[in-house]
Amino acid sequence: MIQDTIQVVPADASLGAEVGGCDLSQPLTAGQVADVQQALLDHCVLVFRAQRLTDDDQVRFTRCFGEPVEHVRKQRERRVKEIFIISNVKENGEPIGALGSDLIDFHSDLSYLPKPGTISLLYAIEIPTQGGQTQWCDCRAAYDALPAQQQAYLRTLRAVHRHYVDEQNLPEPTLHPVVRQHPQTGRLSLYVNPHLTSHIDGMGRQDGDALLNELYEHMDQPQFIFTHEWQVDDLVIWDNRPTMHRRLAFPDEQRRIMNRTQIFGEEVVE
Secondary structure: OOOOOOEEEEOOOOOOEEEEOOOOOOOOOHHHHHHHHHHHHHHOEEEEOOOOOOHHHHHHHHOOOOOOOOOOOOOOOOOOOOOEEEEOOEEOOEEOOEEOOOOEEEEOOOOOOOOOEEEEEEEEEEOOOOOOOEEEEEHHHHHHOOOHHHHHHHOOOEEEEOOOOHHHOOOOOEEEEOEEEOOOOOOEEEOOOOOOEEEEOOOOHHHHHHHHHHHHHHHOOHHHEEEEOOOOOOEEEEEOOOEEEEEOOOOOOOOOEEEEEEEEOOOOOO
């Protein structure tokens, strides 16, 4: 008999929760899907431990939240094109995936696109013995903690988002509101990040950079951060709209292989 209930244990942070009671290698019931969807809206980041997933299993679970698509960055030929490999491992001198072993600063996936990342999923196949943690920032709580006058001012601003590799960018600059609204919950959150936000539109660089740095310092406070210590067979799903995340560095001689799926193509709501 299939249990139709899941267990959601919130993390000791303003976001993040661990989910039990479901085997993602099997199709979920309608009740389980609804509960997981609601848990994601409530907690923004969900951790599923001890999942033994094939590529097809991960893609099937991703479809509970929308249609997974092939990542915009090209990778070597693979059977399941919706899987994007994140790894520092090389075979015959060639990387099998992307993003290496260095620190990847806070970002919201694909924010340099007009219709950026919505939902991302990451499945751990191999992990290093030290480093490589992922941290998420609750950009809702960070916005809520600002004075009302500053909140109102920030809602009038837009920022330009650009990828640090220029060939990844579209010819026209991508602008998003500094404060975005979640289309399902209605909550407002800050939507700028140090990795992919270039500058504040219409503001001098000195003043704009000062404002962005002030926001980044505010957002990077312990009360807004959830840190995940990876274990093999962890599956983590997160909502990019109210969060940003970073990957901490790890020794390059240690192997890390993660499979990512993603949903994107939703316009940013002001």
